Amino acid sequence: MKVVVIGGTGLIGSKLVGKLNEHGHEAVAASPNTGVNTLTGEGLAEVLQDASVVVDVSNSPSWSDEDVMNFFRTSTANLLKAEAEAGVTHHVALSVVGTDRLQESGYFRAKQAQEELIKASGVPYSIVHATQFFEFMKGLADISTEGDTVLLAPVKIQPIHSDDVAAAVGRTAVGAPANGVVEVAGPDVFQLDELLRKALASKNDPRTVVTDPKAPYAGAQLQETTLLPGSDAHIAENRFADWVAQQQ
Numbered sequence: 001m002k003v004v005v006i007g008g009t010g011l012i013g014s015k016l017v018g019k020l021n022e023h024g025h026e027a028v029a030a031s032p033n034t035g036v037n038t039l040t041g042e043g044l045a046e047v048l049q050d051a052s053v054v055v056d057v058s059n060s061p062s063w064s065d066e067d068v069m070n071f072f073r074t075s076t077a078n079l080l081k082a083e084a085e086a087g088v089t090h091h092v093a094l095s096v097v098g099t100d101r102l103q104e105s106g107y108f109r110a111k112q113a114q115e116e117l118i119k120a121s122g123v124p125y126s127i128v129h130a131t132q133f134f135e136f137m138k139g140l141a142d143i144s145t146e147g148d149t150v151l152l153a154p155v156k157i158q159p160i161h162s163d164d165v166a167a168a169v170g171r172t173a174v175g176a177p178a179n180g181v182v183e184v185a186g187p188d189v190f191q192l193d194e195l196l197r198k199a200l201a202s203k204n205d206p207r208t209v210v211t212d213p214k215a216p217y218a219g220a221q222l223q224e225t226t227l228l229p230g231s232d233a234h235i236a237e238n239r240f241a242d243w244v245a246q247q248q
Contacts, residue, residue, distance in 0.1 A: 002026040002051045003173055006079060007058030009033050011135065012094060015166035016055065016173075025174065031058070038075035041082065048086040053173050054079065055092040063218075065106030072114040080121040091125040092173045093118055094165070097183055097229045099129065104220035115181075124177035130165045131158045131185040131229060134243045137199040141207065143218060150200070150207050151215040152193040155222045158229060159195070160186035161243055164236030183233035188240060192227070195240070202244045 003020055007013040008029025020027035028047060030036035036043035038058065048054065056079060060071035076093075083091055095111050102108035118125050132140065137159070141150045168184040193211045200207055214221070 001053065001174065002028065003053040003055060004028045004030050004047055004051045006030050006036070006038060006054065006056040006075075010057065010059070011133075011162055012057045012166050012169065015163060016057065016170055019166055019170045020173070023170075023174075038079050039071065041078045044078065044082040045086065048082055048088060051086060051088055053090040053092065054083055054088050055094075055169060055173050057094045057169065060107075060110070063107055065109075068107050069110040069113060072110040073117065076114045076117045080117065080123055083123050084121070089124060090173070090177045091118060091121070091123045092169060093125070093127050094169055095127050095129050095181075097129045097131045097185065097233075098226050101223075101226045102217070102220040104216075105218040107218050108220060124179060126172045126175075126178040127181045128165075128169050128172050129181050129183045129229070130168065131160050131227065133162050133165060134159050134186075134238075134240055135162050137196060138203065138205075141196055141200060141205070141209075144196075144215065145207060148207055150196060150209045151212045152196055152209055153213055153215045153217065153222045154194075154211050155192050155224050155227060156189050157192045157195060157227045158185040158189045159240055160184060160236055161238035164238055168234060168236070183229040185229040185233045185235060186240065187235055187237060189228070190240070192222075198244070202248060 005013050009031045017027040017029045030047045060068040099111045197209045
């Protein structure tokens with residue numbers, strides 16, 4: 001089976017390409033680095049030739065509201081059009097648990113727009129909603145920082161290792177289209193502010209985490225369970241504490 005991975009040279013994409021190839025599939029990494037640009041359409045027709053599945057794990061290089069909306073709308077529309085022309089039978093996209101509950105955020109409005117385009121395209125699809133990656137804890141702190149202070153709400157979060165995300169996307173890609181959303185999460189539930197305290201301390205990061213119930217998450221206000229998956233989510237095995245220990 002030929003699987004084209006859009007964003008295949010990034011964190012999740014590179015892991016996914018490796019896993020698929022290990023299992024005997026023909027996984028092709030597609031990104032601007034390999035001559036495929038979903039924003040312009042460059043290289044799409046060529047890379048999709050004879051492909052059965054397309055997996056989109058790409059992300060916008062800019063998180064400004066206008067840029068991220070343009071990225072997901074344009075790249076997704078170009079990709080779906082090229083897939084229809086190439087006869088691709090399964091479109092898989094990686095998105096985020098809670099996207100529909102985070103619509104105050106420009107980033108998540110763009111992700112929601114991406115999902116709506118996929119659902120309306122007529123191409124059989126699966127959307128994988130993952131919780132936040134272990135590896136993004138520093139990035140989350142960075143977007144929540146004011147001066148030397150990290151402002152975070154005391155809400156629940158169930159983070160996941162990037163290896164487990166790649167495995168879940170891979171399983172979905174080689175299976176039948178769900179024509180809906182499947183969720184994946186890590187095994188442990190934390191309080192967001194406490195988790196970031198541990199994560200920053202493990203890196204000897206001097207910033208102070210301050211608990212603020214009104215602190216936004218990428219621009220959106222949070223309820224206690226906004227970031228948690230549903231009861232039917234697939235629960236991965238890798239634990240945050242073990243990952244932190246490995247980093248040290």
